[in-house]
Amino acid sequence: MRDVAIIGVKNTKFGELWERSLRDIVVEAGIGAIEDADVSGKEINALYVGNMSGGRFIDQEHIGALIADYSGLSKNLHVPATRVEAACASGGLALRQAIMAVASGYSDIVVAAGAEKMTDVGSEEASSALAAAADREWEGMAGATFPGLYAMIARLHMHRYGTTSEQLAEVAVKNHRNGRLNPIAQYKNLITVDQVLNSIMVADPLHIFDCSPITDGASALVLAPADVAHKYTDTPIYIRATAQASDTIALHDRRDITTLDAATVAAKRAYSMAKVGPEDIDLAEVHDCFTIAEICAIEDLGFAEKGKGGIVTANGETAIGGRIPVNTSGGLKACGHPVGATGIKQAVEIVTQLRGEAGKRQVEGAEYGMTHNIGGSGATAVVHIFSRER
């Protein structure tokens, strides 16, 4: 297998982009990444795009073909384009497919993109589409919602480990603080623990400020074999590990509902592939679809002892300047969560940080970064490790 590098990145603005369509935003991200890498369309061998639910959100399937077409890669160049779906982990999985295409030698220059246009439907319809990431027949038909599933994770975590609502709120407060420093973030307002605790209850113990928002956005990366990466950029960022794991679709069937086994297994595989451990990672973008999800994530990835995620967060260890900065982009909570784009956006943030181009939210001297992208309540996990040096 060949080593793989990222040579170009781009995020669109994240938010409620009423005036722009899916094809508009994904073309902006794709062209932006291609310009950043300074590759020509003729060099592109393949395109992978993460998209969770074009069918439900914009009544459009065949997203790979649509995006290749409007990126100018179809009519004359006939570049193969593949849509990848794993609910909210679609983006991470698209990146993984792209890495495997380059590593195997099958392709050289590959674009990995992710996009979701969620505000063309109302919030109830969007919630229903998102609920399809759970087991529709045996969770959804019982009245489960996504906040409801994560609320049950939170309830047991609190019961077993003494995690508090205030500690959950600290995740949202920190991520809004980071989002304020990210030009593309959906939310740039600072919030307080009290504001989180006094916001309306969605599924007890989760308030609306414990939940990530509905977002439009697109992100893209350009990958190349590491051996030729310097031809395109002075600052290639190297993929050190790509790992993926599955677990039961329904939360109730998991070995333990406060641990995402798919995430712990994917992380273990990634650490082993990269030959590093949690102590070597300088920053991580994790899947904070709900505040409790970030608490579980930092435990599952080995940044906090099991059950201590809340304390570690409240102590400021995951803040910028802390022991292990988490979600410098603002995370899903403040940067926004266009579901299919999220896994790619996480990688864009890590690349930006490892290049030293993250401005006010820069983690000084960052050498290793990690992304953690989850589908559903934990049935799919994708973990990547990146480094500044090859």
Add this chain to the structure above:
Amino acid sequence: MSSVPRFWRNLGSRYNLEGTRCNECGESYYPPRNVCVNCRRVGQIKPYKFKGTGEIISYTLIHTAAEGFEGQAPYTLAIIQLDEGPRLTSQVVGTPEKIHIGMRVRSVFRKLGEDGERGMIYYGTKFVPENA
């Protein structure tokens, strides 16, 4: 929901807690599975009816309802471990303040939800405190 066949084909399981059991390893499944996760191809899967008693593993009070459940909010949703082993997701009927982790519950037949005013009404299993 809005799919009659999708609901109807599982009525036995939804009304009567009928699941499956692997006679090879003894593991029982609700919701029913046709492939044993321990034995896979060598498993011996047979129908199995659960007693309907168990305990609450975790729960939440849902304020923002799922589609089709709007009229019921707030409602309690729980992960329940049946005494025979498997876990399932179901609503728990009763005073929300009294519900707690470890609480003993038993299954009852109840209305689950509906597709609007003129649509199908869905019935199935919910749980109540065991002594209720």
